[in-house]
Amino acid sequence: MRRDDVRYAAVARDAGIRRISKLTWRAGAVGVACSALIAVAFGHHTAVQQPKTGNGNAGHPAIVIPAQPPAPAQGAGQVTSGAS
């Protein structure tokens, strides 16, 4: 009888370990999936080029867009941009 109790306890322990192991694997898999989803959802933000001005662009790996595009205006300008 005492031996049966021991066997029963060992079986119960093994079952518990398996259950915990399975839960751990599932939690890990869910974490990886969530990370991938977050990367897909927000990854494009890392590619946004922070506009800078002047020669601070020297090390930038792309031509940097302006902070804002030119706005329409009427009449003559204060200066002229043309070839020289």
Next chain:
Amino acid sequence: MTTLAVATDTFSVFGTTATLLVGEPGTIAIARAIADAELAVVDLACSRFRPDSELSRLNAAAGAVTSVSELFAELVGAALRAARLTDGDVDPTCGRALARIGYDRDFALLQAAAPEARAGQSRARARRPGRVPGWRSVQLDRGRRLMQLSNGAQLDLGATAKAWAADRCAEIIAAETGSGVLVSLGGDIAAAGPPPADRDGAGGWGVRVTDDHAAGPEAPGQTVTIRSGGLATSSTTVRAWAVGGRRMHHIIDPATGEPARSCWRTVSVAAASCVDANTASTAAIIRGEAALRWLRDAGLPARLVRHDGAVETTGGWPHDPGPAGQT
């Protein structure tokens, strides 16, 4: 335009016209002093027409390793970056190609030379036009400030140096004076510091975009405002000359070593810096029709004018009904 009063100073530099605008009129004198000092050192570093410039010494070194200043290394670094970002379309090794088509002196002297003399020079140099040596022929060790040109490369920094100088002047003037400033070097424009505000609080610097920077504010084109960064225009209609009945201009296609044959006569681009804007506008002239997609994909605001005056815009550039006039 209803912008508040700004102070203006106009003067000659690099064989073209420079204009300074400052938002605080009391700072115009110091702004001019800063610009004079900065432009003088840039000219001494990279003029192709001064035998005492660093660029001339490097070109004359016949491939030997040459020590250069930190400023010159920065200028060459900017030119190499432009080449890298445009897959070599804006290439600093066009010096020999430009000389071969007659552009071997200050442009005012080139225009003054008799056409027969130019034709003679060109025939004498007319040795096999072809692909330029390419920017990878330029070795630059920024740390040790050493340079070497290989494959017979001769540097010309015309596509980037003026714009780089405009950026540098604008940054330093804004930092030193606290005033908003716009620097235009022959139409290559850089703005830094707080822009002037108009009565409704918007404002910015008013820029007339046209073919020729010297044509004046009423020239055919479009007026826009910018608040910061750079705006540059490249065109095949200006800095052009004839040799032996053939029309030449200064924008070299590195693939052929000859003046670019473009579907665009003029391209203006706005970017976060003037040197980036000029890199893109020059590359667009060389790339021709493909430039439209390239500029759109890059998100760059640009205005492209075809030879018949038809206008295309990209990247949020204000709509321009065009046409932009005939040449």
